Every structure is written in structure tokens, then in C-alpha cells.
Amino acid sequence: MPVFRMPSLGADMEAGKLVQWLVSPGQRVKRGDIVAVVETQKGAIEIEVFEDGVVEELSASLGQTLPVGAALAVIRGDGEDHAPEIAAAPSATPELAGTGRPEPAPVPAPPAGAAGLAASPAARAEAARIGIDLSTLHGSGPGGAIVLADLPGAELVPAAPQAGATVEGMRSAIGAAMSRSKREIPHYYVSHTSDLDAAAQWLAAWNAPRPPKERVLLAALMARAIALSAREVPELNGHFGSQGFTPASRVHLGLAVALRGGGLVAPAIADADTLTLAELMAAMRDVTLRARTGRLRSWEMTNATITFSSLGETGVDAMAGIIVPPQVAMVTAGTPRRMALVRDKAAVAALAATLTLSADHRVSDGRIGARFLALVDRKLQHPEAL
Structure with missing residues (x-):
């Protein structure tokens, strides 16, 4: 009988606070169901289960702060008739690896509440705060579930501060993880400035007949070029663990999102290389909104295989x-921005951006990194193929 334990939600997590159960003893669950909400230094994360079965018991109480690996619940599989001995939780210090994580299931509809109405925890909490009856709304989430974006004015509501997710706490967590990354990963860097005139002109024509909510940003075009290139250069797409490098069979693109109160998260967009440009833009909007309202899912926080960070309109040329x-x-x-580029032996003022790859020298080298950025650049020169 599987013991459901506190998951590691990133290299910077040692413990989490259980703030909400979304299941009760006797309830049947299936792989991918969201069963609890855990608060970390990066906000409230919806925790998924990776086994089918029936919840035998809830081993942790609301409000408890538990180390990674601590028992949260017991799930009785089909054919099992007794609860196991719950072993002591392993060390709360996660390893860099994480390569043994199960492949993701399709994201299920958020669990139904007491009235049988399917809605995400974030939507329920916000509806209660502003006094909206969820039964009067139509859901746009999986299976017709109500999600935060379905609430009137949801995009205008700032994220509520999360206890345990203060700017200081998040900065501390980010600092610890990045210090460890720089100590243990031999970074190398490759940069290339891409001419974006063709991409911007094609995108303007593509967006012209579409309403604002369906338009695509230049960052989505870059993200798609990166995801497709990562599929072609497997040395840059995967995880490095205790057994070395394991290339990923799929491209789960991490998207760096700056939070309103300060700090940064980089949740994964599953199978980004298989999404159309419009689908990828919609996924980027969705994950950004949920990151800024503190309702990301555990899978999204742990399964990115390569990360993309855009500086947007900050006015900065490059960052490693x-x-x-x-x-x-x-x-x-x-x-x-407009830069002086040489095109057909003549200097022109063209829209351009500098892309910088940071890569792990244990797995690849500058030659492979240069091939990757050249692929990204070629794809951006032919946006109609993206």
C-alpha cells in the first residue's frame, strides 16, 4: 500500500507546510489528481498523486510543516486490505537529481467540492473572498472545471500575500538553490544576436485579424523555436542526477515568471515542442497567471527539462x-530593440535580440551550444514554419 509523501518541489526545498486537504479518507483517487495544497517559500503548490487507489488515512494534519519525504497519507491500491507501517521520513535535503520522477499524467479537472462542482482551489478561495457563487459561472478548465480566470475581473485581482512565501523567504530559497547550482554545475555560456525583423513582420500580420486575447507575443515565437531546437539537441534537454545525465524524451519548457511581490519561479509547460504557436501562447498566459496567484502544481515545479527566461521590455541587451x-x-x-546589423553586405537598423545559452559542461560543450543557438536562429528567420 503506497505511502504518499511530501514531494520535493525543487532543489531549494527542504520542507513544506500542509495548508489544505482536497481529499478525505475513503475517497477514490487516480494518478494525476490534485489531493493537497502545500505552502513553500515560493508560494502555495497544488500536490498531485501518482497512484490509483482509495485514501486509507490522512497521516499529516493541516498546519504541519513537514520535511521532504515525510508521510502525508496512505493510499490503498486495488486488492490491498491493510495499511502499511509508515517508515520514517528520509532526509529533508533533496538531491540535484530528480530523474526518477514518473512521467506526467494529463492534467485532470480540479476536484469537486461538497456540492459536486469542479473548481480549482485558487478559484474557490478567490470566489469566497469576493462573494461570488461558483454555481453561476461556466468553467473553462479541464472537464469544464472553474478556474481562476473564469471569475469576473480575475486578471485584475492581485495575488494575495502567502504566509511563508515572503520576498525574504523566496530570495533566501532562490539564493540557496542558485549558489548550489554554481558550485556543482560547471557553466559555460554562448550568445548570439538574432535578426527578428522577419519574425516581427510575420507576427504582426498573423495577429492583425485576431482579437487581443488570441494574439501571440514575440516571446512565444522564441519559446517555440527553443522548444523545437531542444528536441533536436538532446544534450541540452534533460536532467543530471547521481547516475549522470538522462536525456528527456519530451520537452517540458520551464518558463521564468517574475512575481508581483518580488521573486521568481519557473514552472514547466508540458510537451512544449508539440504545441502549436497559439497553444503555447495560451499555456504561457495560463502558467503566468497561476504563478502570480500562487496556484502552481507540483508537477510543474519539478519537471522542466530546459528553461527559457525573457527580459521583455526591461531595456537590457543580454543576461547569462x-x-x-x-x-x-x-x-x-x-x-x-533596433540594432545596427549587416545584411547583404550593408548596414541596416533591424529589430534584434541577443539570446544567451547557459549550459552544463559535464554534458555538452561550446560546439553543441553553438549548434543549438544556430538552430534557434534559423527557426526565427522562418517564423511561418513555427
Whole structure:
């Protein structure tokens, strides 16, 4: 009978506070169901279960702060008739590895409440705060579930401060993880300035007939080029653990999101290389909104295989990022701006941006990194193929 334990939600996590149960003893669950909400230094994370069965008992109480590996619940599988001895929790210090994580299940509909209405925990909490009856709304989430974006004015509501997710706490967590990354990962860096005139012109024409909510940003075009290139250069897509490097069979693109109160998270967009440009843009909007309202899922926090960070309109030309363990690569994009470029032996003022790859020298070298950035650049020169 599996014991459901506090998961590691990143290399910087040692413990988490259980703030909400979404299941009760006797309830049947299936792989991928969200069963609890845990608060970490990076906010409230929805925790998924990876076994089918029936909840035998809830071993942890609300409000408890538990180390990674501590028992949260017991799930009785089909054909099992007694609870196991719950072993002591392993060390709360996670390893860089994480390569043994199960493959993700499709994201299920958020669990139904007492009235049988499916809604995400974030939507329920916000609806209660502003006094909206969820039964009057139509859900746009999986299986028709109500999600935060379905609430009137949801995009205008700032994220509520999370206890345990203060800026100081988040900075401390980020600092610890990045210090460890720089100590243990031999970084190397490759940069390339890409001419984006063709991409911007094509995107303007593509967006023109579409309403604002369906338009695609230049960052999504870059993200798609990076995801497709990562599929072609497997040395940069995967995890490095205690047994060395394991290339990933899929591209789960981590997207760096700056939070409103300060700090940064980089949740994963599953199978980013298989999404159309419009689907990828929608996924980027969704994960950004949920990151800023403190309702990411545990899978999203742990399974990115390569990360993309865009500096947007900050006015900065370039940045060399620090790799997020156990990944082996990160790509950053500077602010697109008019630059002097040479095209057909003539100097022109063109829209351009500098892309910088940070990569793990234990797995790849500058030649491979240069091939990767050249692939990204070629794809951006032919945006119609993206």
C-alpha cells in the first residue's frame, strides 16, 4: 500500500507546510489528481498523486510543516486490505537529481467540492473572498472545471500575500538553490544576436485579424523555436542526477515568471515542442497567471527539462542565466530593440535580440551550444514554419 509523501518541489526545498486537504479518507483517487495544497517559500503548490487507489488515512494534519519525504497519507491500491507501517521520513535535503520522477499524467479537472462542482482551489478561495457563487459561472478548465480566470475581473485581482512565501523567504530559497547550482554545475555560456525583423513582420500580420486575447507575443515565437531546437539537441534537454545525465524524451519548457511581490519561479509547460504557436501562447498566459496567484502544481515545479527566461521590455541587451538543477541548460533573451546589423553586405537598423545559452559542461560543450543557438536562429528567420 503506497505511502504518499511530501514531494520535493525543487532543489531549494527542504520542507513544506500542509495548508489544505482536497481529499478525505475513503475517497477514490487516480494518478494525476490534485489531493493537497502545500505552502513553500515560493508560494502555495497544488500536490498531485501518482497512484490509483482509495485514501486509507490522512497521516499529516493541516498546519504541519513537514520535511521532504515525510508521510502525508496512505493510499490503498486495488486488492490491498491493510495499511502499511509508515517508515520514517528520509532526509529533508533533496538531491540535484530528480530523474526518477514518473512521467506526467494529463492534467485532470480540479476536484469537486461538497456540492459536486469542479473548481480549482485558487478559484474557490478567490470566489469566497469576493462573494461570488461558483454555481453561476461556466468553467473553462479541464472537464469544464472553474478556474481562476473564469471569475469576473480575475486578471485584475492581485495575488494575495502567502504566509511563508515572503520576498525574504523566496530570495533566501532562490539564493540557496542558485549558489548550489554554481558550485556543482560547471557553466559555460554562448550568445548570439538574432535578426527578428522577419519574425516581427510575420507576427504582426498573423495577429492583425485576431482579437487581443488570441494574439501571440514575440516571446512565444522564441519559446517555440527553443522548444523545437531542444528536441533536436538532446544534450541540452534533460536532467543530471547521481547516475549522470538522462536525456528527456519530451520537452517540458520551464518558463521564468517574475512575481508581483518580488521573486521568481519557473514552472514547466508540458510537451512544449508539440504545441502549436497559439497553444503555447495560451499555456504561457495560463502558467503566468497561476504563478502570480500562487496556484502552481507540483508537477510543474519539478519537471522542466530546459528553461527559457525573457527580459521583455526591461531595456537590457543580454543576461547569462544560472541553470536550474537538475536541468542542464537555460536560455535567456534580451530586450528586442533596433540594432545596427549587416545584411547583404550593408548596414541596416533591424529589430534584434541577443539570446544567451547557459549550459552544463559535464554534458555538452561550446560546439553543441553553438549548434543549438544556430538552430534557434534559423527557426526565427522562418517564423511561418513555427
